Amino acid sequence: MRITCPICGARDSREFSYRGAALALQRPAPDAGDDAWADYVHLRENPAGDTRELWYHEGGCGAWIVVTRNTVTHEVRSAELAAEVAR
Template identity: 70%
Template sequence: MRIPCPICGDRDRREFYYQGHAVMLDRPAPDTGETVWDDYLHNRENPAGDTRDLWYHDGGCGAWLVVTRNTITHEIKGVELARDAKGGAA
Protein backbone atom coordinates (compact mmCIF):
# COMPACT_ATOMS: atom_id res chain seq x y z
CA MET A 1 0.00 0.00 0.00
CA ARG A 2 1.26 3.48 -0.86
CA ILE A 3 0.22 6.61 1.03
CA PRO A 4 0.36 10.00 -0.70
CA CYS A 5 1.90 12.27 1.95
CA PRO A 6 0.83 15.90 1.33
CA ILE A 7 4.39 17.02 2.12
CA CYS A 8 6.64 14.24 0.74
CA GLY A 9 4.52 12.74 -2.03
CA ASP A 10 3.70 9.09 -2.68
CA ARG A 11 5.42 6.81 -0.11
CA ASP A 12 5.42 3.15 0.92
CA ARG A 13 3.24 2.29 3.91
CA ARG A 14 6.30 1.08 5.84
CA GLU A 15 7.39 4.71 6.31
CA PHE A 16 4.28 5.34 8.42
CA TYR A 17 3.13 4.38 11.91
CA TYR A 18 -0.58 3.55 12.24
CA GLN A 19 -2.16 5.15 15.31
CA GLY A 20 -5.81 4.09 14.99
CA HIS A 21 -9.15 5.62 14.10
CA ALA A 22 -9.11 9.40 13.73
CA VAL A 23 -11.97 10.00 16.14
CA MET A 24 -12.27 11.51 19.58
CA LEU A 25 -13.41 9.02 22.22
CA ASP A 26 -15.75 9.95 25.06
CA ARG A 27 -13.72 9.27 28.20
CA PRO A 28 -15.84 7.81 31.03
CA ALA A 29 -16.09 9.54 34.40
CA PRO A 30 -13.44 8.42 36.93
CA ASP A 31 -16.05 6.74 39.14
CA THR A 32 -17.60 4.72 36.32
CA GLY A 33 -17.56 0.97 36.87
CA GLU A 34 -14.92 -1.49 35.67
CA THR A 35 -17.05 -2.76 32.79
CA VAL A 36 -17.35 0.71 31.24
CA TRP A 37 -13.61 1.38 31.65
CA ASP A 38 -12.71 -2.03 30.22
CA ASP A 39 -14.87 -1.31 27.18
CA TYR A 40 -13.32 2.17 26.76
CA LEU A 41 -9.74 0.89 26.99
CA HIS A 42 -9.94 -2.33 25.00
CA ASN A 43 -12.87 -2.40 22.59
CA ARG A 44 -12.92 -0.50 19.30
CA GLU A 45 -15.03 -0.72 16.19
CA ASN A 46 -13.44 -2.69 13.36
CA PRO A 47 -15.55 -1.71 10.37
CA ALA A 48 -15.28 -3.20 6.91
CA GLY A 49 -15.26 -0.39 4.36
CA ASP A 50 -14.30 3.27 4.53
CA THR A 51 -12.48 4.54 7.63
CA ARG A 52 -10.56 7.66 8.70
CA ASP A 53 -7.29 6.65 10.32
CA LEU A 54 -4.50 8.57 11.99
CA TRP A 55 -0.99 7.86 10.65
CA TYR A 56 2.41 9.31 11.60
CA HIS A 57 5.02 9.72 8.86
CA ASP A 58 7.86 8.37 10.97
CA GLY A 59 10.21 7.59 8.08
CA GLY A 60 9.73 10.95 6.41
CA CYS A 61 8.59 14.45 7.34
CA GLY A 62 7.15 13.62 10.78
CA ALA A 63 3.66 14.83 9.89
CA TRP A 64 0.47 13.42 11.42
CA LEU A 65 -1.99 12.51 8.67
CA VAL A 66 -5.65 11.57 8.49
CA VAL A 67 -5.98 8.89 5.82
CA THR A 68 -9.39 7.98 4.44
CA ARG A 69 -9.18 4.45 3.08
CA ASN A 70 -11.20 1.35 2.40
CA THR A 71 -10.26 -1.49 4.79
CA ILE A 72 -11.37 -4.14 2.29
CA THR A 73 -9.55 -2.94 -0.83
CA HIS A 74 -6.90 -0.72 0.88
CA GLU A 75 -7.76 1.99 -1.65
CA ILE A 76 -6.61 5.39 -0.36
CA LYS A 77 -9.47 7.82 -0.92
CA GLY A 78 -7.91 10.90 0.65
CA VAL A 79 -5.07 12.17 2.83
CA GLU A 80 -4.87 15.42 4.77
CA LEU A 81 -2.66 16.84 7.45
CA ALA A 82 -4.22 16.14 10.85
CA ARG A 83 -4.00 19.81 11.83
CA ASP A 84 -6.23 20.65 8.84
CA ALA A 85 -8.64 17.72 9.22
CA LYS A 86 -12.27 18.30 10.03
CA GLY A 87 -14.66 15.98 11.81
CA GLY A 88 -12.86 14.45 14.76
CA ALA A 89 -9.22 14.02 13.95
CA ALA A 90 -7.32 13.10 17.08
Protein backbone atom coordinates in the same frame (compact mmCIF):
# COMPACT_ATOMS: atom_id res chain seq x y z
CA MET B 1 0.50 0.00 -0.09
CA ARG B 2 1.26 3.63 -0.89
CA ILE B 3 0.08 6.65 1.07
CA THR B 4 0.05 10.15 -0.41
CA CYS B 5 1.53 12.39 2.27
CA PRO B 6 -0.02 15.88 1.89
CA ILE B 7 3.50 17.31 2.09
CA CYS B 8 5.87 14.77 0.49
CA GLY B 9 3.58 13.15 -2.10
CA ALA B 10 3.05 9.41 -2.70
CA ARG B 11 5.36 7.30 -0.56
CA ASP B 12 5.78 3.65 0.34
CA SER B 13 3.91 2.53 3.46
CA ARG B 14 7.17 1.49 5.16
CA GLU B 15 7.88 5.19 5.76
CA PHE B 16 4.74 5.47 7.93
CA SER B 17 3.79 4.08 11.29
CA TYR B 18 0.25 3.36 12.40
CA ARG B 19 -1.39 4.95 15.45
CA GLY B 20 -4.90 3.49 15.31
CA ALA B 21 -8.33 4.94 14.57
CA ALA B 22 -8.45 8.70 14.00
CA LEU B 23 -10.41 8.97 17.23
CA ALA B 24 -7.81 10.90 19.18
CA LEU B 25 -9.02 13.99 17.33
CA GLN B 26 -12.48 13.62 18.96
CA ARG B 27 -11.48 13.39 22.62
CA PRO B 28 -14.53 13.68 24.92
CA ALA B 29 -14.81 16.55 27.39
CA PRO B 30 -13.31 15.80 30.84
CA ASP B 31 -16.81 15.68 32.37
CA ALA B 32 -18.42 13.70 29.54
CA GLY B 33 -19.11 10.74 31.85
CA ASP B 34 -17.86 7.18 32.21
CA ASP B 35 -19.75 5.80 29.23
CA ALA B 36 -18.30 8.32 26.80
CA TRP B 37 -14.80 7.79 28.17
CA ALA B 38 -15.04 3.98 28.19
CA ASP B 39 -16.19 4.16 24.58
CA TYR B 40 -13.33 6.51 23.66
CA VAL B 41 -10.64 4.42 25.36
CA HIS B 42 -11.78 0.87 24.63
CA LEU B 43 -14.38 0.54 21.88
CA ARG B 44 -13.42 0.62 18.22
CA GLU B 45 -15.36 0.24 15.01
CA ASN B 46 -14.32 -2.64 12.77
CA PRO B 47 -15.87 -1.61 9.47
CA ALA B 48 -15.91 -3.55 6.21
CA GLY B 49 -15.38 -0.42 4.12
CA ASP B 50 -13.99 3.05 4.71
CA THR B 51 -12.07 3.60 7.92
CA ARG B 52 -10.19 6.66 9.16
CA GLU B 53 -6.81 6.16 10.78
CA LEU B 54 -3.92 8.20 12.14
CA TRP B 55 -0.53 7.59 10.57
CA TYR B 56 2.79 9.20 11.40
CA HIS B 57 5.23 9.94 8.57
CA GLU B 58 8.14 8.75 10.66
CA GLY B 59 10.56 7.97 7.83
CA GLY B 60 9.70 11.24 6.12
CA CYS B 61 8.59 14.76 6.97
CA GLY B 62 7.27 13.92 10.46
CA ALA B 63 3.66 14.92 9.77
CA TRP B 64 0.66 13.29 11.45
CA ILE B 65 -1.93 12.47 8.83
CA VAL B 66 -5.48 11.14 8.74
CA VAL B 67 -5.76 8.41 6.13
CA THR B 68 -9.13 7.24 4.81
CA ARG B 69 -8.70 3.65 3.71
CA ASN B 70 -11.05 0.96 2.48
CA THR B 71 -10.59 -2.31 4.37
CA VAL B 72 -12.33 -4.34 1.65
CA THR B 73 -10.60 -3.05 -1.49
CA HIS B 74 -7.41 -1.81 0.27
CA GLU B 75 -7.80 1.46 -1.61
CA VAL B 76 -6.27 4.49 0.09
CA ARG B 77 -8.90 7.14 -0.61
CA SER B 78 -7.39 10.25 0.95
CA ALA B 79 -4.79 11.60 3.33
CA GLU B 80 -5.04 14.93 5.15
CA LEU B 81 -2.88 16.67 7.71
CA ALA B 82 -4.23 15.85 11.17
CA ALA B 83 -3.59 19.46 12.19
CA GLU B 84 -6.08 20.61 9.56
CA VAL B 85 -8.66 17.93 10.38
CA ALA B 86 -8.55 18.90 14.06
CA ARG B 87 -8.85 22.63 13.38
